[in-house]
Amino acid sequence: MVTGAVVLLAVLLRLSETVTVCYLGSWAVWRPDAGKYDVDQIDPFLCTHVVYSYAQISETSWEAVPLEPYYDLCENWGLCAYDRFTALKKVNPELKTLLSVGGNAKLMSEVSADPLKRQSFVSSAVSLAKNHSFDGLDSDWMYPGDENGSPEDKENYILLLTELREALVKEQLLLTAAVSLQKPVIDLAYDIPAMSAVTDLLILRGYNFHGTYDTYTHHHAPLYGHPEDTGNNLFLNIDYGVDYWVSGGADKNKLVLGLGTFGICWTLDSLSDTGYFASATQAGEPGPYTASLGILGFNEICEMQRDNEWTVVLDPDMNEPYAFYTENKIWCGYEDALSMWVKGQYARSQGLAGVMVWSLETDDFSGSCTGRPYNLIRSMTEGFLDLPFSTPVPPTAAPETTPEPLVTPACSEGDYYLEDIQCDRYWHCVNGNAIPGDCSPGLVWDMAVESCSWPENVDTSHCVMPGEDTTTTTPVTTKLTTTSTTTTELTTSPAPKPECDIEKNYFISHPICNQYWWCLSGEAVLGTCYGGLLWAQNSHACLPAAEANPVDCTMA
Numbered sequence: 309m310v311t312g313a314v315v316l317l318a319v320l321l322r323l324s325e326t327v328t329v330c331y332l333g334s335w336a337v338w339r340p341d342a343g344k345y346d347v348d349q350i351d352p353f354l355c356t357h358v359v360y361s362y363a364q365i366s367e368t369s370w371e372a373v374p375l376e377p378y379y380d381l382c383e384n385w386g387l388c389a390y391d392r393f394t395a396l397k398k399v400n401p402e403l404k405t406l407l408s409v410g411g412n413a414k415l416m417s418e419v420s421a422d423p424l425k426r427q428s429f430v431s432s433a434v435s436l437a438k439n440h441s442f443d444g445l446d447s448d449w450m451y452p453g454d455e456n457g458s459p460e461d462k463e464n465y466i467l468l469l470t471e472l473r474e475a476l477v478k479e480q481l482l483l484t485a486a487v488s489l490q491k492p493v494i495d496l497a498y499d500i501p502a503m504s505a506v507t508d509l510l511i512l513r514g515y516n517f518h519g520t521y522d523t524y525t526h527h528h529a530p531l532y533g534h535p536e537d538t539g540n541n542l543f544l545n546i547d548y549g550v551d552y553w554v555s556g557g558a559d560k561n562k563l564v565l566g567l568g569t570f571g572i573c574w575t576l577d578s579l580s581d582t583g584y585f586a587s588a589t590q591a592g593e594p595g596p597y598t599a600s601l602g603i604l605g606f607n608e609i610c611e612m613q614r615d616n617e618w619t620v621v622l623d624p625d626m627n628e629p630y631a632f633y634t635e636n637k638i639w640c641g642y643e644d645a646l647s648m649w650v651k652g653q654y655a656r657s658q659g660l661a662g663v664m665v666w667s668l669e670t671d672d673f674s675g676s677c678t679g680r681p682y683n684l685i686r687s688m689t690e691g692f693l694d695l696p697f698s699t700p701v702p703p704t705a706a707p708e709t710t711p712e713p714l715v716t717p718a719c720s721e722g723d724y725y726l727e728d729i730q731c732d733r734y735w736h737c738v739n740g741n742a743i744p745g746d747c748s749p750g751l752v753w754d755m756a757v758e759s760c761s762w763p764e765n766v767d768t769s770h771c772v773m774p775g776e777d778t779t780t781t782t783p784v785t786t787k788l789t790t791t792s793t794t795t796t797e798l799t800t801s802p803a804p805k806p807e808c809d810i811e812k813n814y815f816i817s818h819p820i821c822n823q824y825w826w827c828l829s830g831e832a833v834l835g836t837c838y839g840g841l842l843w844a845q846n847s848h849a850c851l852p853a854a855e856a857n858p859v860d861c862t863m864a
Contacts, residue, residue, distance in 0.1 A: 327564055327662025328689050329484075329511060330355035331408070334362075334389060336597075336669035337379060342676070343597025343607065345669035347392045348734075348760055351748045352400035354682055356662070357509075359446050359484075360393050362408035363436060365415040370425040371432035372409045382723055385738050394441040398757040406484060407440070409433050410448040417457035420464035426471055434475045444482025444508070445472065451488055453496035466502045473506050484509040486566070489549025490517060492540065500556035510558060511664050514651070515568035517544040518641070520591035520602035526584060527641035528572035531627040531651055534584055546651070550658055565655040566664035569606045569671040569684050570598075571642030582632050582639065584623065592638040598670065605670030606684055609642055610677035614702075620841065620850040622826065624814045627651070645678065645687040645699070646835060650828060652691020663692050673748070678702055681748065699836050716742050725758050731771040732760075805832045817845045821861040 336345040350358060363372045363380075374380035374390070382388040394405045410416050419425045437445050447469060452461035473483050485507050488494060504510060518526040526534070530545040542548070546565070554560060573592025576582060591602030595612075598605050604612075612618065613631065620631045628647035632639040643651075655663050665671070665685050675681035680700035687697070717726050719737035726735040726742070734753040736743045747753055747760035752768060754761040763773070806816050810830030818824050818834075824843040825832045837843050837850035844856040 326689075326693060327357065327509065327664075328355045328685075328692075329357040329359060329509070329564055329566075329662065329664035330685065331359045331361055331665065331667040332393070333667045333669055334360060334375065334379065336667075337389070339597045339599075339669075341596070342611075342674065343605070343669075345673060346745065347389050347396075348745045349673065349748045350393075350396060350668060351682065351751065352396040352403055352760075354668075354685060355665075356402070357404040357406060357484075358393070358396065358668075359406045359408050360390065360442075361667070362411050362446075362448055363433070364411050365409075365419060365429065367415065369432075370415075370419055370422075370428040372429055372436050373432070374436075375411075382738075385741065387736070387738065387743065388723065390440040390442075392759075395757075395759050397441075398759045399751075399754075399761045404443040404482065405441070406444045406446045406482060407433075407437050407442045408446040408448045408486075409436075413450060413452075413454060413456035416449045416468075417452070417461050417464070420452075420468040421458070421460060426468055429468075430472050430475050433472065434479060434481070437476075437481060438479060442481070444476060444484065446511075447472070447483070447485040447507075449485075451493050451497045454493075462497055462499055465497070466499055466506065469503070469506045482508045484511055486511040486513060487553075488512075489514055489546060489553070491543040491549065491552055494549075494552060494556070500553060500558050504558040504562055507562065509564050509661060510553070510562050511564045511566050512550065512553065513566045513666075514546045514549070515566065515570075515666070516572070519572055520574055520588075523587065523589050525574050525576070525586045525588050525630070525639050525641070527626060527628055527630060529568055529628060529641070529643065531647075531654060534623075535625050536585060546654070550660070554658075560659045561661055563660045564662050564664045565651065565658075565660055566666060567643060567648060567651055567684075567688055568666050569643065569668075570666075571604045571606065571609050571640035573602055573604055573638050573640040576632065576637040576639050579634055579637060582619070583621075584630075586639065588639060592640065593636060604640060604642070606642060606644075607670055607672050607677065609640060610672055614677055617841075617852050619855075620837070622815070622835075622848050624812075624848055627813075627828070643684060645683050646697060646826070646833065648684045648688040649691035649697045652688045653694070654691075656692045656694060663688050675700075676703065681750070697833050699834065716744075718742075725755065727753060727755055727771065729772055731763070731766075731768045731773050808832050815845065815848055817843065817861065819861055821856075821858040821863050822850075 515529040574588030595608035679702040731752040751760040808827035816825040841850035842856035
């Protein structure tokens, strides 16, 4: 019965050939300054599926309940984030919105082991999704069978997912599950064929292979193993994990490779060793937005590298960068645009359904640092679509602007929206309180659908477009300036691509001092050093000019 329903569901919901799943950590709305991220900042056309994280489990009723009712719901003068999230479909009707449920491993273990608790959880989760117009549910359990659970978790998880799936199919809703790529976790947690059969998509977490629980540095999301990996480290990479799922019986057409827009960071014990396996017994300092020991969002790393002289290193044996800063001895392994593109290409080459990112709010979502909003996510998708890698032109410096005074409108009782003089802003009136909102870069507020939309779909004659002078009484109609996504072109003839040996990865110097060629599986990919750094061929790193010692090249 479930098998037939699965086929019907796939037809009805038209899972696209190319899947891009993007998670939202809803708590980012409380972050300070440029780290703040609200639902209305999501670009509805960036991803095919967006996942709201998350709904939790009640310890008394065993029901799925909102994590933050004030933010998630409209009740009791709440901020309506669930409904604003699913309203993104008014702008892009092809978008699928899902609600992630679970989170607490101990409670998930208890729920899955008890038929009555499963029933309570399943019925409440499906109702929550239906009542707020979600297109399905995403199961979040990190991880069955660990110290917070029991040995029976693997079997019980299938029971829970099966009952959840049967209830969702009746409502023509999707079921996805986020799972580990680490062999020790997979062996304890998952019945691979059963997991594959009962879900629409299996989202493979291709990150957190290493963490600050290790006392040495390593990249947390290596595509392949490091040459010096031994023991269990041999299993801790994306390629091994993907192969383990496929060889274990998973359907490739349901597998989505998950990548991270964040770095795992250590504090080096000494600056005498700054490479892989360097001694590091403490986590890195928290960042200004994420405020968590040992973790920095890409937006934080990008801003720190822009404003300070970090050393960025590209190990020719690896496919992702790491960087360190001598002032506080922080060392971070993270993804950049090129490594995301490479991993998107990898997912395509393996015949997977698509790619996923955790998460929207730690990418450079404004484009203020890299020159293109959501540069990592866009690069990841371009890699999967087999589009050429492109390097957007970054801003020369962070713009210095004087914020305009906020004129708060008067709101009467009730829940409704008001327009703002700025086309990309709006006000959400919630029982007398006016709450300001901003659209994602490139979008403007559309009062007709009460959501952000493309400028060409909206009458903007009554408001001021981004970048225009708000002191003018009549807005001047101008074209919206878009950021270039092509590699910087010089007035001189571009350097010809070198031929690359397909047998290994390595670097070739470029005639422009802040650029280099990276030979990846026979293809020469152009890389660029930013923030005033220059390419140092001997170190395979972007370094300050005094340390790079460039020769036989010209400054751009």
